[in-house]
Amino acid sequence: xxxxxxxxTHVYLPRYVSLLRARHTVPRIFTSVTRDGKQDDRLLILDHxxxxxxxxxxxxxxxxxxINFMNRHGINVSVVSSANPWLDFLSAPEAKTLAxxxxxxxxxxxxxxxxxSPTLQRLYGFGLLPLVPGISTSALVxxxxxxxxxxxxRGIILGSRGVGKGLDDEALDPxxxxxEKTGLVAFIHPHYGVDEKAWGEKSNGHVLxxxxxxxxxxxxxxTRLILAGVLDRFPSLRLLLAxxxxxLPQLSSRLASCIEHDPVVASRLQHDARWYLGxxxxxxxxxxxxxxxxxxxxxxxxxxxxxxDSVGVVDRGIGSKRMLFGTDHPFxxxxxxxxxxxxxxxxxxxxxxxxxxxxxxxxxxRGDNAISLFQLGQK
Numbered sequence: 001x002x003x004x005x006x007x008x009t010h011v012y013l014p015r016y017v018s019l020l021r022a023r024h025t026v027p028r029i030f031t032s033v034t035r036d037g038k039q040d041d042r043l044l045i046l047d048h049x050x051x052x053x054x055x056x057x058x059x060x061x062x063x064x065x066x067i068n069f070m071n072r073h074g075i076n077v078s079v080v081s082s083a084n085p086w087l088d089f090l091s092a093p094e095a096k097t098l099a100x101x102x103x104x105x106x107x108x109x110x111x112x113x114x115x116x117s118p119t120l121q122r123l124y125g126f127g128l129l130p131l132v133p134g135i136s137t138s139a140l141v142x143x144x145x146x147x148x149x150x151x152x153x154r155g156i157i158l159g160s161r162g163v164g165k166g167l168d169d170e171a172l173d174p175x176x177x178x179x180e181k182t183g184l185v186a187f188i189h190p191h192y193g194v195d196e197k198a199w200g201e202k203s204n205g206h207v208l209x210x211x212x213x214x215x216x217x218x219x220x221x222x223t224r225l226i227l228a229g230v231l232d233r234f235p236s237l238r239l240l241l242a243x244x245x246x247x248l249p250q251l252s253s254r255l256a257s258c259i260e261h262d263p264v265v266a267s268r269l270q271h272d273a274r275w276y277l278g279x280x281x282x283x284x285x286x287x288x289x290x291x292x293x294x295x296x297x298x299x300x301x302x303x304x305x306x307x308x309d310s311v312g313v314v315d316r317g318i319g320s321k322r323m324l325f326g327t328d329h330p331f332x333x334x335x336x337x338x339x340x341x342x343x344x345x346x347x348x349x350x351x352x353x354x355x356x357x358x359x360x361x362x363x364x365x366r367g368d369n370a371i372s373l374f375q376l377g378q379k
Contacts, residue, residue, distance in 0.1 A: 002363055003076040003116075004348075005370035007187075008242060008283045008326025010083035012060045013105045019098070027085050029056060045085055048196060049206075059330040063113055067122065069329055073344045076116060076367070079374055081126035081157040082106070083331075084191035088132060088159060095130035096139050103127045103147055110152035120377040126157040126187050129175070133164035137174045144175065148182040154374040155185030155240070160192065160221035167221050168228035176234045185281070185373060189242040190217035215246030222248055222280070223255060231279055232270045238373070240324070244286040245277075249298040252277055256305075271305060278302025278319075281373065283326040284365050287346045289353035292365075296320045296354070316356035323365045324373070325351065 012020070020029040020043070027045045030053075034040050042053035043060075059065040060083075070078055082102060087095040110123040127147035129140055140163075147153045156179070162169050167188070179186055193213025218241055231237065241248070248255075256273040259265050269276075278299050286292050296319030303318075327343045334341055351357075351365050371377065 003367040003371065004074055005325060005367040005376070006070070006075045006078040006327050006329070007240070007324045007370050007374075008285055009066070009078045009080055009329045010060075010331070011066065011080050011106075011109065012056075012083055013102055013109065014061050015098075015101060015105055016082065017061050027089060046192070046209075054331075059333075063109055063123070066329075067114060069341070070122065073327075073340060075327075075344070077120070077122055077124065077370070077376060079124045079126065079154065079370065080106070080110070081187060081189070082128055084159060084189060086128060086157070086159060086191070087130055088161065088191070090130075090132060092130065092132055092134040092136075092139075095132045095135065096143075099128045099130040099143055100146060103143070103150060103153065107150040107152055117377070121152060123152070124374060124376060125153045126155045126185075127153045129156055129158060131158055131161070131163055135163055137171070140175050141178045144178040144182060144184065148184060153184075154376070155187055155238075157187045157189055160188070160190060160217055166224055168224040168230070170228075172230075173233065176230055176237055180234045180237045183238070183375075185238045185240050187240045187242065188218060188222060190214040190221075190246075193217050215243045217246070218242055219246035219248045219251070222246075226273060226276045227259075227265060227268070229269060231276050235279070238281065239279075240281040240283065240373075242283055242285070244284065244291065244295050244323075245280065245282045249277065249282075249295045252298055274298070275302050275305040278322070281322045281324065281369075284323045284351060285326045285328055285343070285347060287343075287350060289350045289355070292323065292350050293354045293356065296323060296357070299323075316354075317358060317361045320354075320357055320361040320365055321369060324370045325366050 017029060020027055026047050029041060029043050032040050041056045043056040044053040066078065087098060090098065106125040106127065110121060110125050113121060113123040115121050129143045147156060160167060162172050193209045194216050199208045222241060252274045259273050282295055284292055293316060296316050297314050299319030299322050300314045300316055325347065327341065332343050351362055
C-alpha cells in the first residue's frame with residue numbers, strides 16, 4: 001500500500017495553549033474583538049511580529065481538525081511536532097515539568113486517534129526536551145528516556161539554541177549520545193530567524209523572516225553542528241532538517257572550500273564538509289521540483305567525499321532516499337476556506353515533477369522513507 005506521510009506538521013497541545021493564553025508577554029495567545037463584534041484569537045511567537053500576530057484557531061490544537069485536514073488532502077499518516085517556541089521561554093524547573101506533561105499529552109493525542117491497521121496509527125509524534133539554560137544533563141537524558149518509552153513518539157523536535165549556546169555546545173554531547181542510543185530522530189526546526197535589522201524598515205509582512213530568516217537559521221545551526229564534529233562523534237545520529245536544509249545544500253561547496261583554507265578548522269573534521277550532508281535527512285518542503293532535485297543531487301554526491309575524492313557520477317535517486325514529504329500545517333492556510341492548501345498541492349506536485357526521480361524514488365519521498373526512518377507500523 002502506497003502511503004502519503006507528512007513529517008512536518010505541527011500542533012499546539014491544549015495544555016500548551018492554556019499556558020500561552022495565560023501569558024501577557026511574547027509568546028502568547030490573546031483575544032480581541034473585531035469591528036463587527038467577532039472574537040479574534042491571535043498568536044504572537046516573536047517580538048515585533050507584523051500584522052499583530054497570526055490568526056489562530058482550532059486547527060492548531062484540535063485532533064479532529066488535523067484528521068480532517070489529512071483526509072481532505074489524502075494524507076494517511078502524520079508525524080506531529082509541537083510548534084515553536086517550544087519551552088524556550090521557561091525556567092529550567094518549569095520546562096522540565098511541562099516537557100514531561102506535554103510528552104504524555106502528545107502520546108495520548110496520537111494513541112487515541114484513528115488507525116489504518118492494527119499496527120499502524122494515523123498519528124505519531126516528536127517529543128519535547130526541556131532544552132533551556134540551567135537544565136541538568138540528567139534531566140535531558142531522562143526526557144529522552146521517557147520519550148523512547150512512549151509508543152507513538154518516534155523522535156524529538158529541537159530549535160537552534162540548545163541549552164542557550166547553540167547546537168555546537170559540548171554540553172549537548174550526552175543528548176546526542178542518548179538520541180543515538182535510542183534511535184530517536186531529531187528534527188531541527190528554526191524559531192528565531194536572523195537579526196530583524198537585516199530586513200530593513202519597509203514592511204514586507206512575514207515574507208522575509210519566514211522565507212529567508214527561518215532557513216538561514218537552520219543553515220547556520222546545522223553548519224555549526226557539523227564544524228563542532230558532532231557527526232564524527234555520533235555517526236549514527238539521525239538528524240532531520242526543516243525546509244530542505246535551508247541554504248546549506250546550495251552553500252556546501254563554498255563551506256568546504258572555506259574550511260580547507262582556514263587553519264582554525266582545516267584539520268578538525270574527519271571528512272570534507274560535503275560528505276556530512278549525506279548523513280542528514282531533509283524534509284521536502286521546498287515547493288519546487290528544481291529545488292528538490294538540487295538537494296537530492298547534493299545528498300547523492302556526498303559519498304564522493306568520504307576520502308576527499310570529488311570524482312564520480314551523481315545518481316539523483318540516491319539522494320531522494322533521505323528526503324521526506326511535509327506540509328507545515330497549520331501554518332500557511334489558503335486565503336479561501338474552500339481551497340486546498342498550497343503547502344500540500346505544490347509540494348506534492350514538486351515531488352512528482354523532479355527530473356531523474358523514478359516512480360520508486362517519488363513514492364519514497366511521499367511516504368516510504370518516513371515509514372522506514374520512523375519505523376511506523378512497528379511496536
